Amino acid sequence: MKEEIHRLNCYVENKPGVLARIVGLISGRGYNIQTLSVGPTEDGTVSRMKIDVVGDDKVIRQIILQLNNQVNVIEVTSRRRA
Amino acid sequence: MKKQTTQQATGAQTLVDSLAKAGTEVLFGYPGGSVLDIFNCLPEAPFQFILGRHEQGCVHMADGYARAKGKPGVCLVTSGPGATNTITGLATAHMDGVPIVCITGQVPMDQIGTDAFQEADMTGICRAVTKHSFLVQSADEIPETVAEAFYIATHGKPGPVVIDIPKNVQRAFTSAQYPERVSLRAYHPESTASSSQMARFAKLVNEAKRPVIYAGGGVIASGAAKDVANLAHRAQIPVATTLMGLGAFDENDPLALRLAGMHGSAAANYAINESDLIIALGVRFSDRVTGKLAAYAKRAKIIHVDCDPASIGKNVPVNLGIVADVKDVLTTVNSRIKSAEHAAWLAKIAEWMKRRPVTYKPMHPNVIMPQAVIEAVDKVTKGRAVIVTDVGQHQMWSAQFFRHNLPRHFLSSGGMGTMGFGIPAAIGAAIARPDHTTVAICGDGGAQMTFEELVVAVEHKLPVTFIVINNACLGMVRQWQELFYGKRYSGSILSVRGRMANERLEQDLKYDYLPDLTKLAEAHGADAYRVIDPAKLDATIRKAINSGRTSFVEVIVEPRANVYPMQPGGQPVEGMIFE
Ligand SMILES: Cc1ncc(C[n+]2csc(CCOP(=O)(O)OP(=O)(O)O)c2C)c(N)n1
Ligand SMILES: [Mg+2]
Numbered sequence: 001m002k003e004e005i006h007r008l009n010c011y012v013e014n015k016p017g018v019l020a021r022i023v024g025l026i027s028g029r030g031y032n033i034q035t036l037s038v039g040p041t042e043d044g045t046v047s048r049m050k051i052d053v054v055g056d057d058k059v060i061r062q063i064i065l066q067l068n069n070q071v072n073v074i075e076v077t078s079r080r081r082a
Numbered sequence: 083m084k085k086q087t088t089q090q091a092t093g094a095q096t097l098v099d100s101l102a103k104a105g106t107e108v109l110f111g112y113p114g115g116s117v118l119d120i121f122n123c124l125p126e127a128p129f130q131f132i133l134g135r136h137e138q139g140c141v142h143m144a145d146g147y148a149r150a151k152g153k154p155g156v157c158l159v160t161s162g163p164g165a166t167n168t169i170t171g172l173a174t175a176h177m178d179g180v181p182i183v184c185i186t187g188q189v190p191m192d193q194i195g196t197d198a199f200q201e202a203d204m205t206g207i208c209r210a211v212t213k214h215s216f217l218v219q220s221a222d223e224i225p226e227t228v229a230e231a232f233y234i235a236t237h238g239k240p241g242p243v244v245i246d247i248p249k250n251v252q253r254a255f256t257s258a259q260y261p262e263r264v265s266l267r268a269y270h271p272e273s274t275a276s277s278s279q280m281a282r283f284a285k286l287v288n289e290a291k292r293p294v295i296y297a298g299g300g301v302i303a304s305g306a307a308k309d310v311a312n313l314a315h316r317a318q319i320p321v322a323t324t325l326m327g328l329g330a331f332d333e334n335d336p337l338a339l340r341l342a343g344m345h346g347s348a349a350a351n352y353a354i355n356e357s358d359l360i361i362a363l364g365v366r367f368s369d370r371v372t373g374k375l376a377a378y379a380k381r382a383k384i385i386h387v388d389c390d391p392a393s394i395g396k397n398v399p400v401n402l403g404i405v406a407d408v409k410d411v412l413t414t415v416n417s418r419i420k421s422a423e424h425a426a427w428l429a430k431i432a433e434w435m436k437r438r439p440v441t442y443k444p445m446h447p448n449v450i451m452p453q454a455v456i457e458a459v460d461k462v463t464k465g466r467a468v469i470v471t472d473v474g475q476h477q478m479w480s481a482q483f484f485r486h487n488l489p490r491h492f493l494s495s496g497g498m499g500t501m502g503f504g505i506p507a508a509i510g511a512a513i514a515r516p517d518h519t520t521v522a523i524c525g526d527g528g529a530q531m532t533f534e535e536l537v538v539a540v541e542h543k544l545p546v547t548f549i550v551i552n553n554a555c556l557g558m559v560r561q562w563q564e565l566f567y568g569k570r571y572s573g574s575i576l577s578v579r580g581r582m583a584n585e586r587l588e589q590d591l592k593y594d595y596l597p598d599l600t601k602l603a604e605a606h607g608a609d610a611y612r613v614i615d616p617a618k619l620d621a622t623i624r625k626a627i628n629s630g631r632t633s634f635v636e637v638i639v640e641p642r643a644n645v646y647p648m649q650p651g652g653q654p655v656e657g658m659i660f661e
Contacts, residue, residue, distance in 0.1 A: 013268055017205055017217065024209050065392035071214045071234055074268040 001056030005034060005081040008064065010049040011041070013072040022049060022073070025066055031055055046074060052081060093221030094119035094252040097185065100228035102128045103260040104183075106156045108147060108513055110140040114160020115200060116187025119252040121158075132513065132542070135534040137164050139506040141171025141242075142532065144182050146503075146510030149493045150468055150518075152305070154181040154235045155510060161187040162200030165246075166207065170500055173211035175242040177497025178326060179303060181235035182242035183228070184212075190250040191219065204246045213241030218248070221256035233264040238271025239390040240303060271389070275406040275414070282402050283385055283411070284418035290359035290383075292427045293319045296342065299326030299496070300364015300388055301408050302489040307331065309412035310363060317422040320431055322350035324365055325481055325496045332487040334465075339431070340440065340486075343371035345478040345645050348438030348658060353431055354379050355655040362386040364408045367397040368497065369651065377654035387411050438647070438660065440482050445640050450616045452476060452551045452639040455623070456483035459521055459549065462624045467519040468493065468511050472504030472528035475557035478645040480523045502531030505548060509535060512544040519545065519627060526552040526576060526599065533602060536634070540607035545630045548608070549623070550599055553641040561644045565659075595638070603634035610634045 012018045019038060026033055034052040041048050053063065060078060067076045091099070097120055101109065106129045113121045124131050134140035137159045144155025159168055165186040175182045189198040205215045214234045216227050224247070231243040275283075287293060297310055307330045314321050314337050321331040322342040333340050339350035354360060360382045365371075367386075372378040378398060386393075386400040387408050394403035404411060442453045456479050459467070465485050471477040471494040486492050493511055495503040508522035529550045539546050554577040563571050572582050578593040603610040609631050613622045619637065626633035649658045 016219075017215075020206065021209060028210050062392065062396060069238070069271075069390070069392055071266065071269045 001058060003054055003056050005052050005054055006060045006078050007081050008049075008051040008053065008067070009077045010051060010067060011074040011076075012047050012049060013074065014040070014045050014047045015072055018047070018072045019049070021070060022051075022067065025070065026051065026053060026063060029063075031059065031063065089257045090255040091257075092119065092252065093224050093247070093254050093256060095123050096221060096224045096256055096258065097228065097247065097252070098123045098127050100225045100260050101156060103225075104228055104232045105153065108132060109156050109158055110134055110143045110147070110510070111158035112137050112140055112160070112164060114164045114187065116161035116189060116249050117158060117185075117252075119249065120185070120187070132538065134506065134538060136532065137167035138171050138502065139532050139535040141168045141182065141184060142174065142503050142506035143510035143513075143535070143538070144184070145171060145175045145180050146470060146493055146507030147514040148175070148180050148182060148510075149507070150490055150511035151514035152490065154183050154232060156183050156185075158185045159187070160200070161189055161204070162202045165202050165204040169208065169211060170502075172208055172242045172244070174495050174498040174500040174503060176211050176213065178495065179240045179299060180242065181240040183231045183235055184242060184244045186244060186246045187252075188217070188246045188248040191248045192250070194248065204244060208244050211242075212244050215244040215246065217246045218251055221251050221254040222258045224251075224256065225258050225260040229261050229264045230266060233266065234269065238269075273389075273391070273405045275404045275411050279402065279404050280411065280414050280418070283404070283415045286359055286383060286385055286402065287317060287319075287361065288420045288422075291424070292357045293317070293359040293361060293424070294339070294353050294357040295319050295321040296324075296354065296360050296362045296365055297321055297327040297330040298324040298363065298365030301327055301330040302364075304364060304389070304408040305489075306363070306409035306412055307489045309409055309416060311335070312416050313361075313412055313419060316416060316419045318424045318428060319361070320353055320428065322346070322354060324368070324371055325494060327365070328481060328486040328492040329489045333485045334487055341481050344373070344649050344651065345482065345647065346371070346649070347435075347440050347482075348647055348660075349431055349434040351649060351655045351658060352434050354382070356430075357382045360384045362400075364388055366390070366393040369397070372397060373649050373657070374652050374654045442643070442646070445642060448616065449640045450613065450619055450637055452553065452643050453479050453483050454616070454619060455549065455551055455637050455639065456480055456523065458620045458623045459523070459627070460484050461620070462627050463519055463521065467491070467521045467627075468515055470494070470504055470508035470511055470520065470522045472522075472524040473499045473501045474525040474528060475553070475561060475643070475645050476523050476525045476551040478558075501525075501528035504528060505532045506535040508546050508548065509539050509544060512539070512546045513542070520547075521627065522546060522548045524548065524550050525557060526550055526554065527556045529599065530597070536603060536606040536608060539632045544632055546632055547623075547626045548603070548634045550634070550636045551639055552595065552599065552636050553639050553643070554595060555641055557641075557643075558645070564644070566650070600634070600636045603636070608632045608634040610636070612636045612638065614638045
């Protein structure tokens, strides 16, 4: 399968340790994060993480499922980056 | 620190009250500076406290308790080295989906990040080996955090949860109360099958010619063993199990294929290989089971039911993936399954069972075969004991030679393969199920990793029989070296005889079995027996188990025995070797 850059949009509870948890989950499995940005949303209790990762569809799907299993993750969406 | 008013309690007292409210009946733990305030509240706690002798042992006890009881195990340790000592135990529970709530002390908040005495970043260290962790920053958060931790540990795929509590938080006052209910904003693991999924499930089963049920630990966690039997019997479907699934289906049943995978039965692996429909229930298609992925179950459609969405399609592509509780799904689906005979398929399987039974040959008339030890225990306990194993050859023989027939009666570290699990986990299991006989089966290597916990069984007069299958080697490693590394037994021999030259030991025949495990068990206060003579095996095991006392049986066995059949890692089923 083809390796491509995927942009994950991850909405998470704004709590201590969440960033480390998300980043650890991706990097701990050997996937390289290309860019990462974290910012607030209008709802101050929710942060939005934009994560670019390289991988084939299967890998990305697995990462999304694992992210969704996290207790502090509200929603994850993804799209291929052109 | 807030000033105390009448309704207020310390964080430590609030923690103990919250643990009780969460249903804690037993707390396994080990004290230290950062949890002294909590320990100070324990003598009046409404639950029992069990003092382990090493924090890894405490977590394995909580783990064995949880596996045997189906309720979370709870433990309490201090900061720094106490916390880091729990990591192997947490990882073991995490891999096998065992619910544990582990409280760790932490240095006071104003010292966090200063390299304070016994400071370790526990939430950081444990991240990859727990389902979740909390760092509690105020005493007011304690009741809610405990409630959430128990909820997370037990909902969705179960797992261990750490609550790290700084010492100043334990000493602060709060009037926070235990919540009526838990609602987590972002975690809603419950998921059910749609009616179209159920319909497809039934249709696939009803159309299959060579179906196989492949049952794992998820069946036991969901309490679905009866429903699996019901499905199997309705349509005469044979059942293979994973290591974690042993006990999910009665192996005395003619439909039982028994263990699948690396050391599984030929019938189980051949059946999966030739099947046209695999009904995978509460499994995760671990590499120990699938062998070479590209060759795995090529002829089969696969239905996969599991509570963990991430496990579906992870290793093996599936035709129908259902994220739901196994029991919920089967309760609905079973009534739609048409009765079937599958006579030709079952005849073929019976032929494999006859041609390739799970068996072994004696190697020397005066030397006990390790497999015979398992058979003796099975006979003496009539297959009703709770069996707890360590990790290695003896674990695989336990999987193969017991006739597993009850859920939660075979407790073993499957995913992590943690040596040292057996002794403490058996203690936890015996505390969880005082009405049952508990037998631990350990190797001489693994037993030495957590031997210190034996004294806990003695102190509490637990009727556990600890059996050490002593082959004077790290047998499973020795086996791989024999088969795949040209018989170079580097690092795997425990007797002085036979060690590699670079260990620079004098080959002194006096020291073949060091330490003297029987004496060591005696020193811990257990009734200890050593058996060498095959003729005395059954009687000694019977005496130990029937004594109802904490007993220890060291059985000196044939050191050259190997675990067969074996489908070496990454090989297809054709690569199975039998001797
Ligand atoms: C903590 C840990 N260290 C190392 C291993 C690797 N390992 C797997 S089986 C085994 C040998 C176990 O020896 P023993 O306990 O005597 O059991 P036997 O195989 O001889 O029955 C080893 C070293 C492990 N599984 N766990
Ligand atoms: Mg051994």
